[in-house]
Amino acid sequence: MSDTRTRRVAGATDSQQGDHPSGDNRFDLVDKHLKRARYEQDQLIETLHVAQDVFGYLSEDILIYVARALRLPPSMVYGVATFYHLFTFDPPGDHSCTVCTGTACFVKGADDIVQAVSDTYSVPAGETSEDGSLTLKTARCLGSCGLAPVVVFDGNVLGHQDTESTLELVAGAVGGGG
Amino acid sequence: MKQASIATAWLGGCSGCHMSFLDMDEWLFELADVADIVYSPIADVKEFPSDVDATLVEGAVANEDNLELALEIRAKSRLVLSFGDCAVSGNVTAMRNPLGDPQQILQNVYVEAPDRDGLIPNAPGIVPPLLPQVRPLHKVIRVDAFLPGCPPPADRIQAALEALLEGALPPNRGEAIRWG
Amino acid sequence: MAAPIDLHEVMEREREERFRTRWRVKACSSTACLSAGAGATIKAMEDLVERDDMVLEVQVIPTGCMGLCSAGPLIRMMRRGGDEADYRNVTPEAAVEIVRSHVLDEEPVPEYQLDTSMPFFTSQERVVLANGGVINPDRIESYVAHGGYQALEKALTTMKPKAVVEEIRKSGIRGRGGAGYPVASKWSLLAAASGKTKYVVANGDEGDPGAYMDRTIMEDDPHRLIEGIAIAAYATGANQAYIYVRAEYPRAIERLDRAIRVARRNRLLGRKILDTNFDLTVEVRIGAGAFVCGEETALMASIEGRRGTPQLRPPYPTEKGLWGSPTMINNVETLANIAPIISRGGDWFASLGTEKSTGTKVFALAGDITNTGLIEVPMGTTLREIVEDIGGGIPDGKQFKAAQTGGPSGGCIPSKFLDTPVDYDSLRELGSIMGSGGLIVMDEDVQMPDVAKYFMEFSMDESCGKCTPCRVGTVQMHNLLQRLCDGTGSKQDLRDLEHLCSVVRDTSLCGLGQAAPNPVISTLQYFRDEYIALIDQQEVVHA
């Protein structure tokens, strides 16, 4: 998750303008994948992953671009993209806090952590705060059950968290909250 | 022999079911021979009486008065029938449910709509507060039988009453339960 | 075309390398230990070796999961030809102290030492996880040195495909991902299927919250999976394979991609594998966050780039699968068992476990239990042994209440069944399932209706929406459970809930929907009094 972010940010700064017909050179990275995938239609999900890595989220323009490139009906592309929970259609916040809500974490009180962050920063789970500073997400098991409850903050996996430690963590990066 | 006692009540609905009830025309005379209508919006009775054999309830449970009357009906009736689609499902009355908070709806309708005077009706004790969600009758009290239809046609109401008078539940198969 | 890898030469070379230094430090670098800080620990040891000029004395080897995740970071000091000492909670400072103490003073550091005579270690039987804490997952040589790819070589050079299937049949192995379908039957079906193109798919869409054995295999022993796939493809006549991995496992995807490249370079994949006439291409396909894609037909839809909705069966995938061609889908843990079965024989495997559930099973122990982590035990080990001996019991002097197996498709097993042997059939009899091997222990504080609601919310979120009972039924069951848990539920709500359990179980299209009521059914069966206690005693809820 962390390298996704760095790649995106790097891509965003040095290739915003360029030679790509769309005017946004980040599409070059999508094109590169498409070429490697020989524009096979079954590469739709992989292509959406690449596009999301590059742009941080999937805007309508990106979806249309992918639909055209793979010669797929737009409704099908939209249907596939929205089916899978990892695709997101809004720009992510500056920081991301993902709380694992797998069974082991649930048993150890992950729900309280989600609630606390959600209340403190008035951001519902799965959304980004209004000022764009924090995206709060929940995950269905990160497979680190031995460390439950687990929180991933800006790509760092942190085990044995509780409400207090998580709030402290978020406050350290985002600020006081409220 | 004691006459059977039948009541009809009107909660959150358009009274169309009662219109249909009146459409039973001359059969109403036959009904009067064997049963007393002890409470009804078409009879001037203020208090819901005790020991009613069967009550037909029109309308959904939309406000606090509806709720109060529904509970009273249940407590005082041997059988309760959901009479018409609004009682059975919420129907048109419940079409506000997807819109959420009733206060917001009142705001939109009375305050923000251009052709209104900008006031939400407020008369404590007269205009009953809306419940957060409109609910079918059976979500509020136990209901013994259902008579869908918007409104249920007169012949279906008659068939239901005939069954009740014979000590049976109304027919609930085939066209007898067609909605809409 | 380059010459294929010479397995025996590599083994020799690796043996020499192993004896090069007096000390080897194996450091667990699996995801769990990394989250606990293993990265810094390994870095500290590498710096120490560099700085104190111990290069000829000590080599630091990152390895896969050592199992006891709750005590990470874990390291193991190994002296040439002899003693080993395991350490737990090894901070960078502790690591420096431990390495110095061993190398300079020949003294262990008791403060961090892990007691490997405890049942957590002694009661396990590691087949699938045999390489955990042993090999360096990034080096194919390390895998080969521990017998890797010899089963493939044996199969390709000395066995007919039929004989391979026969060996699998003898082993009695059943699918490790869910229902426990006999693996050999699936293989025979694909082998018998006609068609030029056939596919083998490794199902690494491990979605059960609380299970992470497949991730561990893919991350820590990727070549074992590739070897298993290659043997399966050879036995069934397939030349194209996919590994479908959850996108939530980026490290597994990376490791597998690299392992596939390296295997191809060494002619363990690609054309004319090990100079035989067997060709096989393996590709990784990535999911995007949909539990239902663990279901075979949904998984195939997803590989084809479509919405992951299950399709009607029949036709079964072995008749009509990916792009209409015969396809066989095996779980990752199943495939990780294949190489040992071929190397050591089906009879050996069948001698492990019970008569109808052979071999071992990996469990992810989590929840209210002292030792959390990945364990592997022979099938038929009792729950009590797993919970009390291996797991070290319930912490804080609390009482065991239930063990949840099978995730959202499984059930909760109460304490009176602690002596049940854990195998496919016994768990099913208790209203649960083996599933992929998540085992969550719950103590007396856990309210079972809450647990049922938790799993129902999971199934509701993960329902694909294709069929009515699952799409709407899970929402309605969740509503009812919510009311019951809030203390506003009625007797009628409980009746409706039970009825919906049957409706959704019997009429849903795929396994997700059919199994979604299981957590409710099993908690109602064993903990009904908890539901009753929550019921608002009025017959109907008031607004």
Place this chain on the structure above:
Amino acid sequence: MRDTRPTVNISFDGVDYEGYVGESVLECARRNGVTIPSLCFLEGLSVWGGCRICVVEVAEGHRLRPACATQVTPDMEIKIETPRLRAYRKSVLELLFAEGNHVCAVCVSNGKCELQDMAVFSGMDHVRYDYQAPRREVDASHPKYVFDPNRCILCTRCVRVCDEIEGAHVWDISYRGEHAELITEMNRPWGDSLSCTWCGKCVAVCPTGSLAYEGRSIGEMEHDPVMIKRLAVARSRGEWLDPEGAI
């Protein structure tokens, strides 16, 4: 036209019938005048198998199977009207009614609706479950048709007919589970669609009032799902004017 396919003996609720090899249980029942209720199935389109209304009991093991997607096999004993199946059918139907906003009284299809008829057939006199009352916007942007998602039961007939028969693939389903919803193109108003050919097949096959002609009032909308069968017969057999054989 005489059928020369090999036959198998089967039974519906204990009565013997003859089925053709390769025929589905549902087709076989229809051909023999036996009623198996169904919703998402439509002759002429691919089988979806999602509504689960047509599940029947097949003797071995009493497992339930969708009649639309199960082929007849020799000596198959099929049960349709068992107490369990009646109860399940009603429950599934109640779930559908609870899910959307089905208000028969104000619906264009009132009196001519497959869902409403199914309620009558199944004896559904009320819905036990909580109405979910989702908030869904009506799409009236198309000049000729109206899409009211409140009445949609996600049978996907429109998706299939548009993709398989018309070849336009304007429709698809977005999101999943309880959030699944029909969309046109990139979830833009239907009227903005470039791929829609205005052929009206999606409207013709809709089992409820979800897709209707513009300007229809309560109870005025009549669908024509059999059109697809007629079209299939015309295209495959070249019989354009033989509604009897087709229906």
